[in-house]
Structure formats: C-alpha cells, structure tokens
Amino acid sequence: AAGVIQSPRHLIKEKRETATLKCYPIPRHDTVYWYQQGPGQDPQFLISFYEKMQSDKGSIPDRFSAQQFSDYHSELNMSSLELGDSALYFCASSYFTDTQYFGPGTRLTVL
Template sequence: AAGVIQSPRHLIKEKRETATLKCYPIPRHDTVYWYQQGPGQDPQFLISFYEKMQSDKGSIPDRFSAQQFSDYHSELNMSSLELGDSALYFCASSSNYNEQFFGPGTRLTVL
C-alpha cells in the first residue's frame, strides 16, 4: 500500500537560510498534518490542512509557512533558519477523523 512520502529525507542548511519540506499524502487522503520533533522530545503539532485550507495551527513560528496544493501535497517553508530549528519534521495524512499515517520524516540540521 502507498504510504506518505516526504522529501528530502535529510537536509543540511546554514543559519538564516531557507528550507522547503515537501509531503505527499496517501492517495485520496484530504488532510495533512505537520509535526516537529526536537532531539529527545515528543512530536509537537505545527499546522494542519483539510481540503487545501488551513484548519488548525499549533506552535509554529512566524518564520514558517505552509500550504496544501490542488493535488493535496503540502509544503512547509522555513525561513531565517535558527539552530533550534534542527529537528525531525513529520508529515501525516488522514482521510477521516480518527487515524493519521506518518511519513518517514525529514531530518533538518541547521549549522
């Protein structure tokens, strides 16, 4: 069965640079969630989209923005990167209200 695809899997950036993370949900899933997991931390909700509209927002910095496109893939744009942005970023998709399927994550390292 198709799973959630995230790209890139690994990303290394310098401070103050910009990064774009992409998420391709499972086919026919209309909802996408983004989570950030810092080293030794639990995943923290950033933002979610339903049918290409932003639905909920968590502790996402103003330097970050995201959107969901007509083909339901989503992109998380991160600008003015800081050392503290180094984390594992998960995308999860859902087609109903009760189960989320996680992608493999993108490991972002900011130097």
C-alpha cells in the same frame, strides 16, 4: 500499501537560510498535518490543512509557513533558520479527520 512520502529525507542548511519540505499524502487522503520532533522530545503539532484550507494551528513559528496544493501535497517553508530549528519534521495524512498516518520524516540540520 502506499504510504506518506516526504522529501528530502535529509537537509542541511546554514543559519538564516530558507528550507522547503514537501509531503505527498496517502492517495485519497485529503488532510495533511505537520509535526516537529526535537532530539529526545515528543512530536509537536505545527499546522494542518483540510481540502487545501488551513484547519488547525499549533506551535508554529511565524518564520514558518505552509500550504496544501490542488493535488493535496503540502509544503512547509521555513525561513531565517535558527540552530533550534534542527529537528525531525513529520508529515502525516488522514482521510478527513480520521487516523493520522505518518511519513518517514525529514531530518533538518541547521549549522
């Protein structure tokens, strides 16, 4: 079965640079979620979109923004990167608000 696709899988950036993470949900899923998992920590919810509209917001820094496009894929834009932004970023998708299925994650390293 098709899964959530995330790109890139690994990303290395310098401090103060900008990064864009992409997420392609499971076909026919209309809801996308973004999570951040720091080393040795549990995933923290950042933001979600349902039918291209922002639905819920968690602990997302003001330097981060996200959107969901007409084809339901989503992008997480991260500006003025800090060392503390180094983490594993997960995208998950669901049909409406049903069970969330996670992608493989994007590992972001900020130097």
